[in-house]
Amino acid sequence: MSSSRNLLAISLVGLGLCACGGEGGPGQDETDTSGDEGDPLLELPEDFPAPAIPESNQLTAAKIELGRHLFYAEELSANQTMSCGSCHLQELGFSDGEVTPIGSTGEALTRNSMGLTNAAYASKLTWANPNLDQLEQQIAIPMFGEFPVELGITGHEDEVLARFAEDPTYVAMFEAAFPDASELVSFDHIIDALACFVRVLISGDSPYDRYRRGDQAAISESAARGAALFFSETLECHHCHGGFNFSLATRHANTTFTQNAFQNTGLYDIDGAGSYPPDNRGIYEFTFADTDMGRFRPPSLRNIAVTGPYMHDGSVATLGEVLDIYAAGGRVVAEGEPWAGDGRANPYKSGLVAGFELSDQDREDVLAFLTSLTDDSFLTDPRFADPSP
Ligand code: HEC
Ligand code: HEC
Structure with missing residues (x-):
């Protein structure tokens, strides 16, 4: 051992x-130092270090607000029965109180829903995946994963995007969040906005x-x-x-x-x-x-x-x-x-x-x-x- x-x-x-640390123990080099020490959007306690935030998805108030709406949107699941918030409840530290949850189509998951408190600081995401380093990678799993199905978007991509693209409130939020985008309502933007929202869940x-x-x-x-x-x-x-x-x-x-x-x-x-x-x-x-x-x-x-x-x-x-x-x-x-x-x-x-x-x-x-x-x-x-x- x-x-x-x-x-x-x-x-x-x-x-x-x-x-x-700086002493003992082998480890991997982490070179991501792009965090913004003074970012007011994070409202960090003064004795907390800044989290590592990827250059490609810097925080903005508009992305965080879009992410918050998407996090609680049942339209994000193919059959419109479930949102991220179904398994991640704020009053439970964004966990769900269940032993293990059931996905939108009734499939049982084998892992307990994690709390999302300070997920921005997790060096590896989920209970046991050595390859998941970024929230942007992880968030795609509940959206598109098929083993087990959570939100069940795979095979229903166009339908799900259309729900947001046809909703003027969402279109305005996407425009504010991604002002220079050629393709406004996309899964890349949905994932970036969700990641921004999850990153500000700082306690x-x-x-x-x-x-x-x-x-x-x-x-x-x-x-x-x-x-x-x-x-x-x-x-x-x-x-x-x-x-x-x-x-x-x-x-x-x-x-x-x-x-x-x-x-x-x-x-x-x-x-x-x-x-x-x-x-x-x-x-x-x-x-x-x-x-x-x-x-x-x-x-x-x-x-x-x-x-x-x-x-x-x-x-x-x-x-x-x-x-x-x-x-x-x-x-x-x-x-x-x-x-x-x-x-x-x-x-x-x-x-x-x-x-x-x-x-x-x-x-x-x-x-x-x-x-x-x-x-x-x-x-x-x-x-x-x-x-x-
Ligand atoms: C060798 C490392 C190690 C030590 C020492 C350790 N823990 Fe843990 N702890 C873990 C790991 C790993 C898990 C998750 C294990 C799993 O789910 O199989 C865990 C899980 C937990 C959980 C449940 C977390 C959750 O979200 O479900 C609690 C509470 C906890 N530990 C408290 C403690 C306390 C209190 C002590 C000291 C008495 C302690 N741990 C000592 C590694 C450790
Ligand atoms: C069906 C329930 C369910 C849904 C829906 C769900 N999650 Fe989760 N979430 C989980 C479970 C279970 C885990 C732990 C997974 C594992 O370890 O394999 C988890 C883990 C996470 C983690 C990792 C936290 C950490 O500290 O590593 C994040 C972040 C997360 N979910 C965000 C989301 C977002 C964003 C959505 C919506 C796109 C979402 N989840 C939808 C059940 C769910």
Whole structure:
């Protein structure tokens, strides 16, 4: 488990702003430094770095507003029953409260709907795809993907575009967003506008943020003790959920390299040899390397109290259960249950998921800390809400 060792060498302790490090650990060069430090459209907290924004899709107010309308538009799905917002609800940190969602035509997805809080900073997108670096690439998947079908646009392209091209309100918004375009209503423009909207979904004003900026009264004493435990070498959480965005898989405009973001946390071992259930094998599905079995991206823990159920397959109902699994050093799925096995013994599990003892008070404290990461102003911000009356 050499990657766990590398993780240990890297100091992501506390809320040092850099998840990029400058010490230890191999990584890839990231040269995207096009972020605009002072972009007023982002409304960044002053202690957040600027996200990396591609030169080809700079933020404008008109693109963000078009993206917001498209995000909530059921016309974007072929059968007009579903929008991005059907699986990404603002009050749930843009997750959906389901174990796993159903697409517009009734097909079941195998992955839990991700929250979109601070997706602009994700170094790799989705639960386990080593090849998805940009929101513009990722957003095409729910639109056109066929395995499974989400919005189901493939085969209905002209029909879907015509709905927007024939709607004067949308035409005006496309004109404002893409003033010099020869082809106004196109999927490239739809994707760019959606990506701009998703990039401004920035959250950095939770009670815990106010506490670490100096307001001692912003969180309870219990939550403050929980934070100390979270950042301790006993619990080890911060190695994978550290930095300003509480995720190892973070990059920003000045990131020079990113860590191997994907980790196996010992949720399954269905054959005693480390296997995860079919369709949910982590980046192994791309690399076919045994050591990548069960490796998923550590999600940001911002707004985590409202984004349950948890993990890539939604198989853990509550934060308390998540904590109990880490305390046990992995999950035992009992005989007779689907995918039974002792995840604690998974040979590919990270060395950082080794288990620890927690008193009842400690457990309550860590849960209070995790709950202090809920940013109500983000969950109710009218800039991110469904614009339809
Ligand atoms: C049927 C439900 C569903 C719909 C509709 C849907 N999503 Fe998602 N979304 C998901 C799931 C599930 C994931 C995790 C996918 C995975 O890991 O394979 C996800 C992941 C994402 C991510 C990655 C977040 C991250 O941090 O990596 C983004 C961004 C996203 N969706 C945006 C959108 C947008 C924009 C739309 C509309 C074009 C959309 N989604 C439509 C269910 C949905
Ligand atoms: C070795 C890296 C690692 C360590 C250490 C670690 N995590 Fe995680 N965490 C992950 C990964 C990877 C996932 C996603 C796993 C999956 O879905 O299979 C995850 C998922 C989670 C989730 C669910 C996120 C969601 O959106 O569903 C929570 C909550 C969480 N971790 C909290 C913690 C806490 C608290 C600790 C310390 C006790 C901790 N983690 C330690 C890597 C880690």
